[in-house]
Amino acid sequence: MDAKDLLRIIDDGENAELECKAAKGGLPKDVWETYSAFANTNGGIILLGVEQKGQEFFPVDVDAKKLVKDFWDGINNPQRISKNILVDRNVEIVEVDGKEIVKIYVPRASREDKPIYIGHNPFTGTYRRNYEGDYKCTKEEVQRMIADQSPIPQDSKVLPNYGLNDLNMESVRSYRNRFSSLKPDHPWNGLELKEFLYKIGALGRLRETNEEGLTLAGLLMFGEERSITEYLPQYFLEYREKSSDVPGERWTDRIISSDGTWSGNLYDFYFKVIRRLTDDLNIPFQMEGLFRKDDTRVHAALREALVNTLAHADYYGQRGIVIEKEKMLFRFSNPGVLRIPLQQALKGGISDPRNPTIFKMFMLIGLGERAGSGIENIHLAWKEQHWTAPELIEEFQPDRTILTLRTTSLLPQESVDFLKAVLGKHYKFLTNDEVLILVTAHQENYVTNTRLQSLTDKKSDEISKLLSGLVEKGYLEPNGQGRGTKYTLTEMFHQKSIGNSRYNRISSGPNVNNSGPNAANSGPNENEQTKDHEKVLLDISELARKKKRLNPSEMDEIILNLCAIKPLTLKELSQLLNRQMDPLRKKYISRLLKEGKLEPLYPEQINHPKQAYMTRSLFTNQH
Structure with missing residues (x-):
């Protein structure tokens, strides 16, 4: 792995398969909780020497060689951890901006090895991973893992x-x-x-x-x-x-x-x-x-x-x-x-x-x-x-x-039309595989190498070349690293998605001015108002789209200002802000809802398929 790849991981922030730890004072004690959690779930990457400030992550100075030695000493100590499932290539030191970062790749443990636990008692030392971080497994979860060990x-x-x-x-x-x-x-x-x-x-x-x-x-x-x-x-x-x-x-x-x-x-x-x-x-x-x-x-x-x-x-x-x-x-x-x-x-x-x-x-x-x-x-x-x-x-x-x-069709016509509208004459130079990749990114908000392996008969390395080619052409933007890399459509597609109502997949949420039974009779004023709204949304969110790292208070303000214009779905916010949906929900939307600064459009049905969010003042005015 090179520094460029690692920077992508850091920019993407923590998720279910990534954990960043500053490790300024040496090997963190909770590294074993994360090791257990990744091994017992779907695997993941631990980065030592990366500090979190607010919602952003930055490399810091650490003694990388000592961290590596202490990690290997600990993982091979049966008094510390139940089993070592790593090999030498799973741990490496990568230099970023003059600072050394320790990257530890933890694979998913086999069912025969689960649970991987801390200490001597699996019922008190077994962890798993979710989007909130590492959590201690219940007695029932551990029992199910032990039951699956049996031949x-x-x-x-x-x-x-x-x-x-x-x-x-x-x-x-x-x-x-x-x-x-x-x-x-x-x-x-x-x-x-x-x-x-x-x-x-x-x-x-x-x-x-x-x-x-x-x-x-x-x-x-x-x-x-x-x-x-x-x-x-x-x-x-x-x-x-x-x-x-x-x-x-x-x-x-x-x-x-x-x-x-x-x-x-x-x-x-x-x-x-x-x-x-x-x-x-x-x-x-x-x-x-x-x-x-x-x-x-x-x-x-x-x-x-x-x-x-x-x-x-x-x-x-x-x-x-x-x-x-x-x-x-x-x-x-x-x-x-x-x-x-x-x-x-x-x-x-x-x-x-x-x-x-x-x-x-x-x-x-x-x-x-x-x-x-x-x-x-x-x-x-x-x-x-x-x-x-x-x-x-x-x-x-x-x-x-x-x-x-x-x-549903593998190549929905609405997505094909959308690509043609954005790319114009350049669309005809795309191969069938490239069209499939871009359509999937449009339909599912992002695409991964793993997902494309399930959609095509191509191998991982062939797909990697296709994805790299689309990145070089400026059509896709990578976030993450390795199997966890998520590729999203670039800013040129976001602008078209918001600016053209015919191909706008994110403007079909609640309270869109040209929707409803009288849409066919909407006059020029309504259309002009819709365009004005779209321009305002783009202007408000421009800083977030251009700048990968923002102070949390700045992002909060942008989200609240956007949701004051009209109710916006998570997908709409994701496209406007150029951020992945899961981290956006975890870091901002959930918190703003708890703080009462945002209100759901459908409070009685949180998982409503058209759920959208609006600022509290907007909610009060409309009700």
């Missing part, structure tokens, strides 16, 4: 006090019928019920006592909801569907495991939900010879997503499984984080399901592909339709994995 899958556990009377026999009969229809010559078809259940993993025996009982997989797959929740109180399945994109509209269809009208088990839930997910798919049918094939790759992808959700869930975790279907998206959410790194999961080829027996049961009736191919198949299906690439994320407190499948 024995959680769903193979034998429950000696559970037997056939805890199963819904209609579910079992249905499963056997599907199995025999798919595999009519299979030798298991002639087995007695108990032997069949034993073969598929639904029944097990404790070898020490020869005691027989349902496995956890058998209980979850075929059990009655009451029996399941007696063992797993947190167990809950939910499907909800909304047929329009009108904000605030209630769900038009909903299934929950606890309503008493059906078994509530995984097997029946799958078939209740998959029909609803695929009922109205607007996908052209395919032909096999002279025959029509209604089952497309998208149908298969949705089946794969649903099976993966059920097979990867941590059924001891909180909030249960939630499947959502809206007009332009499908969302699959389950308790528990991934057992392999997120980047590895996105690449496919390797899988580590939390419940391999449940996965096997679905595969035996033709549902679910070989381990590791699920995400790959879903990506192929979405790419075939030219839809936005699937998004897979992890959340913590509580642990959740969320897969979102959007059926």
